[in-house]
Amino acid sequence: MTAVLTKSTAHSIVEASPRAKAVAGGLVILYAVITILPLLWIVATAFKSQSDAIAYPPKVIFQPTLEGYVNLFTVRTRQTPDFIAKLPPPETWYDKLVRQRDMVIAGPSKVVPRFVNSLIIGFGSTFLAVFLGTLAAYAFSRFRIPLADDLLFFILSTRMMPPVAVAIPIYLMYRQLNLTDTRLGMILLYTAVNVSLAVWLLKGFIDEIPREYEEAALVDGYTRLQALRKVVLPQAVTGIAATAIFCLIFSWNEYAFAVLLTSGEAQTMPPFIPFIIGEGGQDWPAVAAATTLFVVPIVLFTVLLRKHLLRGITFGAVRK
Amino acid sequence: MAQIRVENLRKSFDQFTAVEGSNFTIDDGTFFAMLGPSGCGKTTTLRMIAGLELPTEGKILLDGEDVTFRRAAARDIAFVFQLFALYPHMNVAGNIGFPLKCQGMGRREIRERVQETARLLRIEHLVSSKTSKLSGGDRQRVALGRAMVRRPKAFLMDEPLGALDAEFRHLMCGELRDLHERIGATTVYVTHDQLEAMSMADQIAVMNKGRVEQIGSPQEVYDRPASMFVADFIGSPPMNFLRFESGLRSGDRTVAFHSVSVDVPEIREDRASAPLALGIRPEHIRFADEAPVRGEVFGAEYLGTTQIVTVDTPHGRLAARLPSSASVRIGETVGLEFHSERLALFDVASGLAVRTANEGRVRHG
Numbered sequence: 001m002t003a004v005l006t007k008s009t010a011h012s013i014v015e016a017s018p019r020a021k022a023v024a025g026g027l028v029i030l031y032a033v034i035t036i037l038p039l040l041w042i043v044a045t046a047f048k049s050q051s052d053a054i055a056y057p058p059k060v061i062f063q064p065t066l067e068g069y070v071n072l073f074t075v076r077t078r079q080t081p082d083f084i085a086k087l088p089p090p091e092t093w094y095d096k097l098v099r100q101r102d103m104v105i106a107g108p109s110k111v112v113p114r115f116v117n118s119l120i121i122g123f124g125s126t127f128l129a130v131f132l133g134t135l136a137a138y139a140f141s142r143f144r145i146p147l148a149d150d151l152l153f154f155i156l157s158t159r160m161m162p163p164v165a166v167a168i169p170i171y172l173m174y175r176q177l178n179l180t181d182t183r184l185g186m187i188l189l190y191t192a193v194n195v196s197l198a199v200w201l202l203k204g205f206i207d208e209i210p211r212e213y214e215e216a217a218l219v220d221g222y223t224r225l226q227a228l229r230k231v232v233l234p235q236a237v238t239g240i241a242a243t244a245i246f247c248l249i250f251s252w253n254e255y256a257f258a259v260l261l262t263s264g265e266a267q268t269m270p271p272f273i274p275f276i277i278g279e280g281g282q283d284w285p286a287v288a289a290a291t292t293l294f295v296v297p298i299v300l301f302t303v304l305l306r307k308h309l310l311r312g313i314t315f316g317a318v319r320k
Numbered sequence: 321m322a323q324i325r326v327e328n329l330r331k332s333f334d335q336f337t338a339v340e341g342s343n344f345t346i347d348d349g350t351f352f353a354m355l356g357p358s359g360c361g362k363t364t365t366l367r368m369i370a371g372l373e374l375p376t377e378g379k380i381l382l383d384g385e386d387v388t389f390r391r392a393a394a395r396d397i398a399f400v401f402q403l404f405a406l407y408p409h410m411n412v413a414g415n416i417g418f419p420l421k422c423q424g425m426g427r428r429e430i431r432e433r434v435q436e437t438a439r440l441l442r443i444e445h446l447v448s449s450k451t452s453k454l455s456g457g458d459r460q461r462v463a464l465g466r467a468m469v470r471r472p473k474a475f476l477m478d479e480p481l482g483a484l485d486a487e488f489r490h491l492m493c494g495e496l497r498d499l500h501e502r503i504g505a506t507t508v509y510v511t512h513d514q515l516e517a518m519s520m521a522d523q524i525a526v527m528n529k530g531r532v533e534q535i536g537s538p539q540e541v542y543d544r545p546a547s548m549f550v551a552d553f554i555g556s557p558p559m560n561f562l563r564f565e566s567g568l569r570s571g572d573r574t575v576a577f578h579s580v581s582v583d584v585p586e587i588r589e590d591r592a593s594a595p596l597a598l599g600i601r602p603e604h605i606r607f608a609d610e611a612p613v614r615g616e617v618f619g620a621e622y623l624g625t626t627q628i629v630t631v632d633t634p635h636g637r638l639a640a641r642l643p644s645s646a647s648v649r650i651g652e653t654v655g656l657e658f659h660s661e662r663l664a665l666f667d668v669a670s671g672l673a674v675r676t677a678n679e680g681r682v683r684h685g
Contacts, residue, residue, distance in 0.1 A: 144333075212405035215372050220470070221393040221422030234409045 039295070045288035053284040068285025070094045071278060072111055072293075076103040078279075110272070111290060118252065118268040119297065120183055125190035126247040130240060132191070133198025134206075138228060140199070141206040142214075152203070155196045163256045171260055183266045186258070190251035197250070198243050205239025206232065241308035245301065252298050269294045322383040322473035322506055323348045324369060329378035331364050338364040340530040342378070346508060346523070351500050353509045353521035357553070361530040362510045363478055369508060370399050370476050382473060393422075398467035402479040404459045406451040406466075412438075413447040416465040423470070437469045440502070456484045460492060464499070474506040481516060493519055514554050518542070526550045544678060545664065548671040551599050557628060557639040560600045561666070564635065567593040568665070568674060575665070578635065580612040583660035586677035591667070596674070599664035602628065605640035607648075611655030620648050631656065 016024070045053050047064040076098055084104065090096040098105055136155075140148055170189065171180070179185030209232060217227040233240070255270040262268060273290045276283050302309065324346040331339040339361040346352045354362040367373040369380055371392030380388045387395050398419070406415050416437055417430040425433075438444045441461045451459065460480060467475055480496075481489045497520045500507055511517050517524050518538045525535045526549070534546035545551035551559040566576045568591040574581045577598060584598075603626075615633035627644045630637060631654065638656070642648070665674035 210403055210405060212401040212403055213407060215370075215392075216399060216401060216405040216407075216466070217418075217422070218372065218392045219370055219395075219397065219399040220419035220466070223391075223393070226422075231407060 042288045042291050046285055046292050048285050048288075050278065050283065050285060053288070065097075065285075066094070067097060068283075068289040070097055071283055071286040072276065072289045073109055074098070075106045075109050077106045078103050110267075114267055114269050114272040115293070117183060117186075117262075117266055118270075118294070121186045121190065121266070121268055122248055122252040122297075124183075124187045125194060125251045126244055128187065128191040129194035129198045129247045130202075130244050132195050133202050133243065134233070134236070134240065136195070136199045137202035137206050138232065140203050142211065152200070155199050158196045159193070167256065167260055170257070174261060181262050181264055181266045185261065186266055186268070189257055189261070190254060194247040194250055198247060201243045201246070202236070202239055205236050205243075209235050238308045241305040245305055245309055248301060249298060323381075324352075324474060324506060324508065325379075325381035325384070326365070326369070327379040327381070329365065329368060329380065330376050331361075331368060331373065332376050337530055339368070339375075342532050344525060344532060344535055346506060348506055349504045351497070351507045351509065351520055351522045353511060353517035353524045354527055355511055355514060355517040355524050355553070356527035358512055360527040362512075362525075362527045365527075366476050366478055366508060366510045370397060371395050372399070396470075396472050397474045397476055398470060398472040400460075400463050400467050400475065400477040400480045402482045404463040404483070406459055406462055408452060411448055411450055412443070412454070412462050412465075415451060415462055416447070416469050418466060419470040433469055434465075437465045440468070440499075441465050457488045457492060460484065461495075464496075468503070472505070474508065477507065477509045479511055480509075481513075482511070489513075489516070496520060514556070518554070526553060528553070543662070544673070545599070546673050548597060548599070548666045548668075551664065551666070551673075555601060557602050557641075559664070560602065560605075560636075560638045561597040562600070562633070562635045562638070563595060563597050563668065565593060565595050567591055568596075577613070582613070582658065582663075584663045584665060584676065585661055587665070588675040588677065591674065595668040597666040597668050599666055599673075600638070600658050601662065602639045602641040604659035604662045605638065605642075606657045606659070607640075607642065607646065607654045608657035609655050611657040613656045613658075614653055615656060617648055617650050617652050617654060619650060 044060075044062075046068045047066070048059070048062050049065050049067055052059050052062045053068075074094070079102060081102055084099050084102060087099075087104070090099055095105060139145065140152060145151065174180045174185055174189075177185075179188070213231050213235065214222075214224075214227040217231045218224065222230065253270060254268075258268045259271045262271065269290070273287055273294065274282075276286045276290060278286065326342055326344050329339055329342040330337070342361075342365060354365060356362045364373060368375045371387070371390060371394075375388060378388070379386055382395060382397070392399075407418065410418065413431075413434050417434045420430045420433060434447065435444065438447050441464060443458060443461050443465065446454065446458060446462070451462065454462065463480070481492050484492060493516055500520070509517070509521065521538060523535060524538055524541050526533045526541060528549045534541055534550045536544070536546075541550060542554055545554065545559065548561065552561075562577070564575075564577050568575065568587050568589065570588055570590050572587045573583060573585075575584050575587075575596075575598070582598065613633065615631035615638065618630040618632045618637065620630070621628040622644060625644060626641050627646070627648070629640045629642055629646075629648050631640060633656070640656070661678065664678065665676060666672065667674060
């Protein structure tokens with residue numbers, strides 16, 4: 001039956017014609033190229049030399065160099081050729097690379113601690129937002145809560161104003177509480193922003209899980225919390241993964257609050273990257289190198305969870 | 321095994337009262353069906369017995385022990401859901417063994433008990449398969465297995481056959497009844513399907529708008545409905561009602577039905593003149609040329625061994641169940657004779673049955 005149906009596509013109203021498929025495919029490929037091109041350009045720029053990076057017309061073919069990465073990870077000082085000649089021979093390949101430009105490495109740059117900050121703040125706030133969001137969403141989904149609809153609206157309304165509108169009050173509040181430029185402060189802030197998204201998304205997912213599952217577990221001897229952990233959560237994994245990705249993407253990329261509230265200790269990558277300065281201005285290869293490294297964790301995280309993400313986004317659209 | 325007692329049970333959600341002052345006792349080993357249209361409060365009552373819902377008022381006793389506010393897990397009862405609620409992340413054995421795992425039983429003992437339960441339900445060949453691969457009937461068997469494996473005091477079933485197709489439902493009805501005979505556990509079975517209730521239950525509670533209208537054996541509920549609702553809800557086609565107005569005197573054997581006198585079972589109470597309804601089951605109507613109640617044949621529905629003939633009378637439309645051999649012509653005028661001993665009388669205002677000898681006959685017969 002199905003075999004027959006799939007073969008007779010000519011007049012099928014559900015299956016697209018080959019031409020429509022070709023057009024759709026072409027559009028998707030075009031879109032993919034347009035989105036991927038800037039990324040490729042950034043990855044390529046990271047391997048260019050300073051002059052190649054700002055050459056006009058832009059260079060597609062160039063001599064690759066690791067200068068950008070070396071510059072990203074180090075702080076250098078310029079010396080006279082005499083001074084450099086007197087030094088013992090370079091110990092490593094990057095020492096050598098730097099000395100070719102009449103410079104010596106003075107020490108490591110701040111990129112590693114900034115990256116660690118991003119990891120701690122990004123994943124920490126994602127974990128907290130998803131954890132709190134799951135509990136709240138479960139409660140909203142399962143219990144009779146007075147004014148539940150209003151509460152849900154309040155939760156959503158925290159996302160309605162632009163960050164700039166609350167930036168100053170938050171800054172003043174943070175200064176009072178000594179939370180400016182602390183990892184804890186940033187984690188709390190991103191958690192607060194993300195938890196509304198998490199509650200709404202997860203409520204949808206948990207609503208889809210029939211109550212009977214946990215009720216069966218309750219009758220069979222579980223407490224409410226055990227039923228949540230061992231029966232509901234395994235079935236909500238898809239939704240939790242999708243929510244976690246959205247939360248992580250937000251807190252990972254957040255720029256405005258990071259600029260405003262962090263300057264040293266707790267600075268994350270987004271405010272750090274644009275201010276990588278080389279000799280005579282922005283060090284574009286180093287900026288590109290930082291951007292490339294910055295994108296890697298989120299790409300990895302998304303690839304690891306992509307199976308869930310795909311199911312998660314379409315979840316609830318079709319009744320099984 | 322246990323006796324379940326429900327005293328003055330009431331449940332309201334905000335403005336809406338789902339269950340109103342229910343009182344009943346389910347004896348140990350009884351197959352008790354709660355029957356009623358959707359929204360009548362039967363499921364809410366069941367969920368309160370299970371501990372999934374807390375009552376607004378009243379008491380629930382299991383074997384004389386007050387469990388009204390005890391956690392579901394602490395009541396030692398098992399619940400079978402309409403949608404089976406099998407855990408999709410576990411296989412059949414995992415599902416059946418789950419309640420034992422909750423109790424912290426050893427792995428080997430769990431395996432033995434699961435095997436034993438599977439054997440009882442004849443699903444041994446399925447224990448290691450995924451639940452998503454099972455047919456509706458097999459899923460239901462697994463759900464039953466999960467309920468049985470713990471050997472609980474009572475089984476509570478919420479329309480367990482509602483999600484199955486008609487053919488399977490019939491088969492599972494037989495299986496459930498058979499299972500009940502073998503293990504003899506107290507079972508509370510919620511359904512809106514009178515056939516399921518009639519064919520399986522020892523006792524039926526018919527519920528309407530949060531109230532229990534009648535409790536009795538299937539025969540009692542069918543032959544001696546306590547109210548017009550019960551009479552109408554049970555039986556297919558339902559009981560016919562012919563409206564009239566009259567007073568009643570204890571000891572009378574006839575009632576003045578409009579201009580004719582109709583034989584009824586001996587009346588056991590006095591009543592002032594009020595609107596009444598004569599209740600007649602379709603199978604208690606015969607066509608007789610000389611009968612004083614007359615009507616015109618409106619249509620006939622052939623059902624194999626019998627046929628349902630619809631007759632328009634001046635006092636309302638009637639459905640009569642006649643042998644299919646009887647020849648009936650649409651439009652012809654017929655006389656209607658009733659099986660007088662089986663008639664029922666109802667007070668239209670309250671909907672309650674008038675006490676007659678019929679009541680006694682059924683109760684003691």
